[in-house]
Amino acid sequence: xSDLDLFQKxxxxxxxxxxxxxxxxxxxxxxxxxxxxxxxxxQSEDQKxxxxxxxxxxxxxxxxxxxxxxxxxxxxxxxxxxxxxKRIKARSPLVSFGIWMLGPALLKFGNxxxxxxxxxxxxxxxxxxxxxxxxxxxxxxxAALATKADDKGDHYILNGQKVWTxxxxxxxxxxxxxxxxxxxxxxxGISFILFDMETExxxxxxxxxxxxxxxxxxxxxxxxxxxxxxxxxxxNNGWTIAKYLLTHERSGIGDMGTMxxxxxxxxxxxxxxDGQLGNQMLRHEIVEHEIDAAGFMFTxxxxxDEARAGGExxxxxxxxxxxxxxxxxxxxxxxxxxNGSDAFEWEGQFSNNGEIARNWLRTKGNSIEGGTTxxxxxxxxxxxxxxxx
Amino acid sequence: xxxxxxxxxxxxxDSAEGFFGEKAPVSQLRQLRDDQDDNCFxxxxxxxxxxxxxxxxxxxxxxxxxxxxxxxxxVVAEAMGKNLSASPFHASSIVSASIIALGGNDQQKGxxxxxxxxxxxxxxxxxxxxxxxxxxxxxxxxxxxxxxYKLTGLKTFVQEGGTADKIxxxxxxxxxxxxxxxxxxxxVDRRAGGLIxxxxxxxxxxxxxxxxxxxxxxxxxxxxxxEGGAMAALDPALDKARIVLAAEMLGMAQECLDxxxxxxxxxxxxxxxxxxxxxxxxxxxxxxxxIEVTRSVVLKxxxxxxxxxDVSWFASLAKAKACxxxxxxxNEAIQMHGGIGMTDExxxxxxxxxxxxxxxxxxxxxxxxxxxxxxxxx
Ligand SMILES: Cc1cc2nc3c(=O)[nH]c(=O)nc-3n(C[C@H](O)[C@H](O)[C@H](O)COP(=O)(O)OP(=O)(O)OC[C@H]3O[C@@H](n4cnc5c(N)ncnc54)[C@H](O)[C@@H]3O)c2cc1C
Numbered sequence: 001x002s003d004l005d006l007f008q009k010x011x012x013x014x015x016x017x018x019x020x021x022x023x024x025x026x027x028x029x030x031x032x033x034x035x036x037x038x039x040x041x042x043q044s045e046d047q048k049x050x051x052x053x054x055x056x057x058x059x060x061x062x063x064x065x066x067x068x069x070x071x072x073x074x075x076x077x078x079x080x081x082x083x084x085x086k087r088i089k090a091r092s093p094l095v096s097f098g099i100w101m102l103g104p105a106l107l108k109f110g111n112x113x114x115x116x117x118x119x120x121x122x123x124x125x126x127x128x129x130x131x132x133x134x135x136x137x138x139x140x141x142x143a144a145l146a147t148k149a150d151d152k153g154d155h156y157i158l159n160g161q162k163v164w165t166x167x168x169x170x171x172x173x174x175x176x177x178x179x180x181x182x183x184x185x186x187x188x189g190i191s192f193i194l195f196d197m198e199t200e201x202x203x204x205x206x207x208x209x210x211x212x213x214x215x216x217x218x219x220x221x222x223x224x225x226x227x228x229x230x231x232x233x234x235x236n237n238g239w240t241i242a243k244y245l246l247t248h249e250r251s252g253i254g255d256m257g258t259m260x261x262x263x264x265x266x267x268x269x270x271x272x273x274d275g276q277l278g279n280q281m282l283r284h285e286i287v288e289h290e291i292d293a294a295g296f297m298f299t300x301x302x303x304x305d306e307a308r309a310g311g312e313x314x315x316x317x318x319x320x321x322x323x324x325x326x327x328x329x330x331x332x333x334x335x336x337x338x339n340g341s342d343a344f345e346w347e348g349q350f351s352n353n354g355e356i357a358r359n360w361l362r363t364k365g366n367s368i369e370g371g372t373t374x375x376x377x378x379x380x381x382x383x384x385x386x387x388x389x
Numbered sequence: 390x391x392x393x394x395x396x397x398x399x400x401x402x403d404s405a406e407g408f409f410g411e412k413a414p415v416s417q418l419r420q421l422r423d424d425q426d427d428n429c430f431x432x433x434x435x436x437x438x439x440x441x442x443x444x445x446x447x448x449x450x451x452x453x454x455x456x457x458x459x460x461x462x463x464v465v466a467e468a469m470g471k472n473l474s475a476s477p478f479h480a481s482s483i484v485s486a487s488i489i490a491l492g493g494n495d496q497q498k499g500x501x502x503x504x505x506x507x508x509x510x511x512x513x514x515x516x517x518x519x520x521x522x523x524x525x526x527x528x529x530x531x532x533x534x535x536x537x538y539k540l541t542g543l544k545t546f547v548q549e550g551g552t553a554d555k556i557x558x559x560x561x562x563x564x565x566x567x568x569x570x571x572x573x574x575x576x577v578d579r580r581a582g583g584l585i586x587x588x589x590x591x592x593x594x595x596x597x598x599x600x601x602x603x604x605x606x607x608x609x610x611x612x613x614x615x616e617g618g619a620m621a622a623l624d625p626a627l628d629k630a631r632i633v634l635a636a637e638m639l640g641m642a643q644e645c646l647d648x649x650x651x652x653x654x655x656x657x658x659x660x661x662x663x664x665x666x667x668x669x670x671x672x673x674x675x676x677x678x679x680i681e682v683t684r685s686v687v688l689k690x691x692x693x694x695x696x697x698x699d700v701s702w703f704a705s706l707a708k709a710k711a712c713x714x715x716x717x718x719x720n721e722a723i724q725m726h727g728g729i730g731m732t733d734e735x736x737x738x739x740x741x742x743x744x745x746x747x748x749x750x751x752x753x754x755x756x757x758x759x760x761x762x763x764x765x766x767x
Contacts, residue, residue: 276767290765295685299681301689302684319674323678381674385670387653389665
């Protein structure tokens with residue numbers, strides 16, 4: 001038996017023994033996910049146990065080095081772990097900005113002390129992170145950001161405002177873009193820094209969304225003290241890190257597009273007289289969508305396999321972001337159509353407080369967060385197709 | 390298996406792209422059209438393709454082929470799509486070779502596969518009788534006669550029908566048009582008495598024909614596979630053929646994008662390169678994305694076909710997606726070129742005129758979208 005076969009056998013056995021039954025069902029939405037953090041309230045004992053067991057093995061972040069709390073798995077082993085988890089429909093034990101955004105950036109640009117300090121806490125779900133990029137006047141034009149950093153020797157004093165900061169009110173720490181030099185061109189005066197959200201002068205005010213939920217905030221910094229030991233990479237070189245992190249954010253956002261099994265739902269709701277969905281017009285729309293969704297699923301697989309073979313995904317992540325989020329939006333439009341008027345229930349037990357409608361509305365932000373669809377298309381046309389500016 | 394080309398497949402891709410780019414670019418198809426060439430392909434090219442092993446790409450080594458598998462076949466077809474290279478590759482080396490390998494007896498395999506692999510014998514399939522693909526709808530009749538069979542009826546949209554040496558024809562030995570059962574395959578010589586071949590000039594300038602069978606008498610050993618059981622070989626062989634057609638469409642779509650992007654970097658209006666217009670940039674970026682998704686499904690379907698088993702879900706996925714994408718690509722390419730895109734002198738006309746034919750061949754978008762849904766259980 002090869003090493004990989006052995007690994008697969010053992011992984012399967014371990015998962016069988018350690019993944020609680022209730023964690024073998026898909027998460028029902030953002031509220032059903034384990035985000036971790038100092039103040040996280042577990043929805044069940046199973047959710048907590050599942051995180052602890054996976055965290056202890058480093059399998060929340062399978063490919064990170066073991067010394068930083070990861071599983072130390074090769075990419076091939078990680079692929080096996082993922083497919084074994086998929087086999088029993090195991091949920092991710094932990095979803096977090098730390099895992100899919102900050103972690104990869106720290107691994108590439110952080111120094112040893114920073115990695116030792118922050119990565120294991122991400123892996124075990126102890127510290128929850130938020131992303132301080134966007135500002136009122138720096139959205140798509142992110143490099144126009146103006147949060148000001150005054151150099152005070154071993155630390156900076158920060159003043160300014162972030163906006164649309166997802167979960168700023170729930171997060172423990174923030175990775176933040178600040179302006180450390182106003183005298184140079186906009187891309188060259190930005191730094192990437194980390195600080196605790198409990199630091200004096202940090203204030204997060206939740207903003208209510210069309211979904212009725214408040215997952216993101218206006219975040220204000222008034223004379224906030226941030227230590228230089230937590231400045232990642234070189235001073236004024238934060239833009240490079242910011243962009244690298246975005247490629248991970250984008251491929252991660254794109255990845256969500258195929259989670260909800262649409263055709264199974266449609267079968268249940270519309271029935272299949274003569275083996276086909278009862279409503280022909282909807283069947284047509286669904287199959288059109290499912291063809292693209294299957295194609296996208298294989299594109300994710302190919303992109304990961306190509307990255308495995310030859311390094312970074314780079315600008316291709318913009319294609320995944322654009323395509324995956326547009327798919328997710330159309331998927332939720334279809335879920336609404338399949339449910340008919342039931343989809344518009346906003347409150348009440350029957351609909352789990354309007355779950356369908358709220359999830360549908362939430363997807364409208366998919367093609368805005370992490371850089372809009374239009375911005376992704378700009379990146380594809382310039383960076384991949386080489387079209388002139 | 391990783392969803393990427395392995396080293397050997399990558400080498401094949403590079404050599405196929407080099408080969409067809411040099412030996413059979415679009416200008417060759419233009420020449421064939423302008424010369425009203427009877428074969429509708431270049432015989433010397435086909436000879437060289439045989440030397441390269443392309444004609445025996447799916448044929449086992451035992452029968453003289455190179456057995457590169459479906460990923461290999463798709464990679465070659467993609468290169469042919471980019472160049473619109475005309476040849477009997479699809480009719481003979483993909484469709485017919487697959488049917489014979491799956492349904493033929495030892496004698497039929499021994500007689501035909503080595504000759505196909507060597508490029509010496511051209512075989513094609515006659516399956517459809519009406520404009521829309523519908524194998525089960527076949528009504529061409531095969532009646533027992535003189536210890537063999539007598540074939541009567543009409544077939545249309547036969548690839549390389551004018552030049553093929555042998556025709557595998559789908560005929561009804563029992564049942565009614567629409568029944569899946571009762572269909573049988575026969576190998577008929579093109580010079581058989583009572584067979585009338587009408588070469589049909591079509592938009593893509595390739596070698597199509599309609600065939601009228603006026604009581605064509607064949608021996609009992611012309612039967613390929615079980616009587617009444619044609620679908621056992623036909624269905625899986627057609628699925629391979631569809632995947633390879635999807636690869637050809639992928640090549641066409643990629644070429645349309647590449648040429649269009651190059652034009653956007655060169656043509657000026659309003660004093661600037663038209664590639665600076667965001668309205669065009671975004672359309673190019675969207676097309677790029679659709680092509681990448683198509684590339685993924687073609688590769689996945691080809692890999693699954695190499696692994697064996699029923700690949701109908703994958704084949705319909707690939708064919709449906711590629712049909713959509715190549716339709717978008719050919720339309721966008723013309724639009725983004727403006728007036729010049731409409732001229733015969735420019736090559737896009739050849740691409741759109743070939744693309745629609747390949748879209749229709751062995752099932753269009755609607756056929757495969759419906760089949761994909763059925764296979765998915767809805
Ligand atoms: C649900 C959600 C969560 C978010 N979470 C976070 C977070 O955690 N942290 C964080 O920092 N930010 C977050 N954001 C902010 C997000 O990154 C910004 O909203 C996004 O970058 C767009 O910026 P904007 O809102 O200022 O829109 P604008 O940039 O003002 O865009 C308005 C419109 O103009 C278009 N546009 C702008 N520039 C161009 C151009 N060059 N070409 C073509 N069209 C253009 C846009 O595509 C859009 O359609 C989140 C946003 C959402 C919706």
